[in-house]
Amino acid sequence: MQPNNAQITVQGKTIELPIRKGTIGPDIIDIASLYKKTGTFTYDPGFTSTASCESRITYIDGNQGILLYCGYPIDDLAEHGDFLETCYLLLFGSLPNRANKKEFDHLVQQHHMVDEQFSRFFQGFRRDSHPMAVMVACLGAMSAFYHDSIDITDPQQRNIASIRLIAKIPTLAAMAYKYSISQPFIYPLNTLHYTENFLRMCFAVPCETYSINPIIARAIDRIFILHADHEQNASTSTVRLAGSSGANPFACIAAGVACLWGPAHGGANEACLKMLEEIGSVQRIPEFINRAKNKKDPFRLMGFGHRVYKNYDPRAKIMQKTCHEVLKELDLKDDPLLKIAVELEDIALHDEYFIEKKLYPNVDFYSGITLKALGFPTSMFTVLFALARSVGWVAQWKEMIEDPAQKIGRPRQLYTGPSKRNYIQIQKRP
């Protein structure tokens, strides 16, 4: 047997399958030839042991609680860089030098405005539409407005579409928020940095001057960095699968937004805040901890647990620090929800159930409290997650499209339905 091969015996037939090593992290067994050689499929519906692709973008070590963007620890990027630097890194694989950074920031700034017809597009929605529903629609609609950058075979068009997505999603997100509170849309101001621009488009009104709080702007920018990419999570896998058919990038990112909306994924920050509000007081925490442990109760502790992290999510620690900074800056350090969150975290981390199942706070646990303190309604929390994750989706989509070995994703199944049976005409049925 070759040293770098795995051996598997199926119905008495033994075959060898190549083992491939990555730079860091678990090896993989390449099973592409398994069906051809044995007539059997593998089965792993939640992808708990399955690598769906090769990527050079993000690495997670779930046991050590490590997250690297193109090799750079998330702590360093969040501490020293800004979101557009992370965007450049994820798109091009290396940190920008000063000239690149200046040019990239300027390029993104030139694309913040959306087609003026989008303001008419919004008129079709009810004012109380969930902003995530609006974002799914707007992202899909971008392929109707920007059809001069949907030819995925043209590198120039792929790059323009990538920049348009990163630059216009904050504008659309701010428009979704303004529309939901019946306030006029605020146009982007290209003299402002990306995140300052977003805050102004959300919170400025035409009748007053708006001043940016630099501590708040820095906090939001850091939150965007934390959420920018995360390996092959559910929404990124959705974007890759949609893109594998050759669908245009805007449609693929719309699919990613739709998937992110689920409470088990990006919707958890909204669900976590609602959970903290439902708990309502420190005294009721044990009741909810018991519900989370009760197999008969579908309740789960939102913001806790992760498919990959079986240690503290490194983003949660930075999120917790940011949360305290924001609440202090806004003189909300006595926020009752924060008190409940801190107490809930402490109790859960010392509870046998959570320890045994390696359930730790994830990125969503503190983000909801922070975003609420910043003035965003709960319904906007996942929109902000989608805004930040859009660069990760775009980078992963681009990597897949530019992979010469790329082919359409088409999983198989274990069929447990009825075998072939005879059709009986309706007249002959009882």
Ligand code: SDX
């Ligand atoms: C994100 O994949 C990513 O990278 C996602 C993300 C990203 O950046 O893209 O990190 C963002 O989605 C973070 C996760 C946000 N979701 C939540 O906070 C929702 C609450 N968490 C759970 O729903 C759950 O932990 C998941 C969905 C996050 C992970 O679920 P898994 O990996 O499928 O694990 P599992 O459901 O098999 O749970 C293992 C055990 C189970 O008990 P047993 O059946 O073994 O007895 O742990 C239990 C679960 O019941 N469990 C929990 C729990 N999470 C798991 N019990 C109580 N509360 C929880 N939160």
